[in-house]
Amino acid sequence: MTKNTNQSSPEIANLAALTMNDPKASQIAKKLAASVLSQAKFGKQTGVDLQTIASRVLQSPKYSADTKSLAASLLSQSTKDR
Secondary structure, eight states: OOOOOOOOOHHHHHHHHHHHTOTTSOHHHHHHHHHHHHHHHHOOOOOHHHHHHHHHHHHOTTSOHHHHHHHHHHHHTSOTTO
16 A cells, blocks of 8 residues: 555644544544544555445535545645556
């Protein structure tokens, strides 16, 4: 797997941590949050399947601003060759 040289901002990483601990957060929000934290801590690369989910989140009116922020962060750190 490719090492991600981009880092999640401390604000987005904090939002991701809060989302993971929120019992009312959706499964999609928690998936996005887990990926953000993985990028922040380990420099992991976002998978293609999660990029697709993040893209759909941004296009849908049903997700919260926080969930969209997580999705946008993931997509902004994706490799350009995909």
